[in-house]
Amino acid sequence: MEDNAMDEKRLVDAKPHTLSEKLSDSTIATEVTHADEPPPDSARGWLVVLGSFLVLMIGVGSVNSYGVYMHEYTHNVFPTTPASTISWIGCMQGALPNLFGIAAGVLVERFDPRAVIALGSVVSGGALMAASACKTPTGLMFTQGLLFGIGVSFMLTPAISLSAQWMDRYRALATGIAVTGGSIGGLWLSFASRAMIEHLGWQWSLRITGLVTLVAGCAFSPLMARRVAVQPREHIIDFSAMRNMRFLLLFCATVCNGGGYFLPYYFQPSYAVVVLGKDNAWGANITSILNAGSIAGRLLIGFAADFTGPLNSLLASIVVSAIAVLAMWLPCKSIGLLIASALLYGFVSGSVVSLVPVVTADLFGVKRLPSILGLLFISYAIGTVVSSPVGGKLLDEYGHGTDYTWLIVYGGLFFVLSAVLLMVLRISMSTRIIYRV
Numbered sequence: 001m002e003d004n005a006m007d008e009k010r011l012v013d014a015k016p017h018t019l020s021e022k023l024s025d026s027t028i029a030t031e032v033t034h035a036d037e038p039p040p041d042s043a044r045g046w047l048v049v050l051g052s053f054l055v056l057m058i059g060v061g062s063v064n065s066y067g068v069y070m071h072e073y074t075h076n077v078f079p080t081t082p083a084s085t086i087s088w089i090g091c092m093q094g095a096l097p098n099l100f101g102i103a104a105g106v107l108v109e110r111f112d113p114r115a116v117i118a119l120g121s122v123v124s125g126g127a128l129m130a131a132s133a134c135k136t137p138t139g140l141m142f143t144q145g146l147l148f149g150i151g152v153s154f155m156l157t158p159a160i161s162l163s164a165q166w167m168d169r170y171r172a173l174a175t176g177i178a179v180t181g182g183s184i185g186g187l188w189l190s191f192a193s194r195a196m197i198e199h200l201g202w203q204w205s206l207r208i209t210g211l212v213t214l215v216a217g218c219a220f221s222p223l224m225a226r227r228v229a230v231q232p233r234e235h236i237i238d239f240s241a242m243r244n245m246r247f248l249l250l251f252c253a254t255v256c257n258g259g260g261y262f263l264p265y266y267f268q269p270s271y272a273v274v275v276l277g278k279d280n281a282w283g284a285n286i287t288s289i290l291n292a293g294s295i296a297g298r299l300l301i302g303f304a305a306d307f308t309g310p311l312n313s314l315l316a317s318i319v320v321s322a323i324a325v326l327a328m329w330l331p332c333k334s335i336g337l338l339i340a341s342a343l344l345y346g347f348v349s350g351s352v353v354s355l356v357p358v359v360t361a362d363l364f365g366v367k368r369l370p371s372i373l374g375l376l377f378i379s380y381a382i383g384t385v386v387s388s389p390v391g392g393k394l395l396d397e398y399g400h401g402t403d404y405t406w407l408i409v410y411g412g413l414f415f416v417l418s419a420v421l422l423m424v425l426r427i428s429m430s431t432r433i434i435y436r437v
Contacts, residue, residue, distance in 0.1 A: 038166075038227050045166030045174070051223025052159035052178035055117055058216045059124060059155040061185015062148070062209060063097070064291055066090040067269040068193045069144075071283040072202050073137070074270065081137050083401065084392030087266060089137070089145040091388045094262050096149025097156045099381035104157035105374025113158040114221045121217020124151025128210030132203040144206070155217060158224060161373050164361045166227045172310050172358045176302020179354040183294035183346075190291065194284035241372055246363060246425060250356070251379045253421040257318065257352050258383020260414030263391050263407065264325065264345050265290055268338065271404055276335050286342050293346025301351035302358075309436035310358040311429065315422045317348040317355070318415055324348065326412035330405070383414070 038044060066089070073086045107116045127147035134140045163178040164171055189209070196205035241247045268290065269283035276282075297317075305313035328341035357373055364372050394406040429437045 040166060040168035040227070041170055042166070044225075045227070047223055048166045048225065048227075049163050049174045049178050051220055052163045053181035054220040055121075055155050055159045055181070055217060055224065056179060057181035057185035058213050058220075059120070059152045059159075059185075060097075060179075060182030061187075061189045062124075062128070062213065063090075063093045063152065064182055064186025064265060064294075065189035065193055065287060066093055067266050067287045068190050068197070068284050069202065070266055071270050071273065071280065072197055073140070075273075075280075077202060078137055082392070082396045083270075084389055084396050085137055087388040087392035089140050090262065090266050091384055092141065092145030092149045093152070094149075094258075094388075095381040095384035096146065097153040098258070098377035098379075098384065100150050100153035101157040101377030101381075102374035104153045105161065105372070107154070108158045108161065108226070113162060113226055114224050116154050117158050117221040117224050118218045120151045120154025121214055121221065122151070124148050124155065125210045125212075125214025125217065127151055128206045128213060130210075132206040132210070157374050157377065160357050162224055162226060164357050170306060171361060172302045172305035172313075172355065173299075174302075175358050176298040176305075176351070176354040179350070180295050180298040182353070183291045183298060183350055186291035187288050187295065190284045190287040194281065241364065241375060246428060247376075249421055249425040249428070250359065250363070251376060253318075253418045253425070254356055254376060254379040255383045256414045256418035256421065257356075258380035259387045260321065260325065260383075260411045260418070261349060261352060261380075262384060262388055263411035264329065264342065264349075266388050267391065267395070267404065267407060268329065268342055271329075271332075272335065272338055274402055275404060276333075276338065278335060282335070286338065289339055289342040290346040293343040294350030296350075297347035298350040298354045301348070302354050305351075305355055305358065307436070310355045310362060311422070311426055311437045312435075313351060314355040314359060315419065315426055317351040318419045318422060320348040321345060321352065322412055322415035322419060325408060325415065330408045330412065387411070387414075 070083075070086055070090055073089070074081070074083050078086065104116065104120075124147075127143050127150075130147070131140055131143035134143055159178060160175065163175050167174040193205050193209065196208060200208075242251075265287065269286045272278045272282040272286050273280060301313055301317060324341050324345035328337060328344065332338045332341060356376070360373055360376055391407040391410055394410055395401060395404060398406045426437065
């Protein structure tokens, strides 16, 4: 198929260019839509998007608001414990939903996704309530970190993959709306958690949040039906995508995205207090600003990506993320510049989460999307594991708890490397500068 026909058919159906033929080791199969499958872009599909939005609001919202708890643990509950140790709680919250995403994807293909999401709600909600009884950072790592992260994995992968599965023409917008739930959840949970911690204590804040997660997740799960049936396969986990060079480029780029993504969410709140001398309320304020920017970014960039192309939009977002971290947060000496950095970073970083599934769907189709996304989400887990714990170590060892320079540089370089990898992927799809891909 020629370049000028690409806007009318998905990339998955396209004949590759010479450069991409050199980069690709396997062929991406074209999907066939069966007559008994519900049509995409239908009202039923938008109902699934609503369900995804609500599920991610309560699941991922807690992950995005962890900065409030990290500040509380580091400065009030466990003041003698290094920040690098406390950061492992948030690290596991961010890494495990992606690491266990491949298992969640397989479950969604083999069982009713509504049951999988309900199971995730029970596990994650119960983990937060169990965390309220913990007296040590180790206990919180096991409950608020490990168990909660596993529970969220059974909510994250189905919610994102089903939204993309039900949409075609408006896939980027729909996925953006769905993952916006995580930002909105992080926004109101940041204020709610800060208020509950101040008036009721951190234990009751965890109990209440856990109960809401359990009840709401089970209540929203009936909305989450699949659109296309998947035939059983010989291998439980299909690693064939790893033989495709485009997938490997996207995989490595998302490793870097995961490496840089959570550092501003986890450390900008304490930066406002420790470096700029603001009161504790500013920790929740910065977390909320990050999530507010992310809400707008996931919607607007998702809408634009349906016209400019998801890969083009993802690449631009990564470049601006690097600017927000290295050119704005690194030299920041005023609360105004920190707010601007948080708002801009939140705006573009939100699309990093929402556009990767859309790019994946364009490359590999929607039928196996849950399991392929689960495989791809491992890259986020790898990036997250080398993210906040190493950043916390840099802050402890080289910054002595107050100098964030090396932590910020470390996070910014992840986005620079990701931009390079995505540029190679972009060129493999087309060498034309103005081109929807």
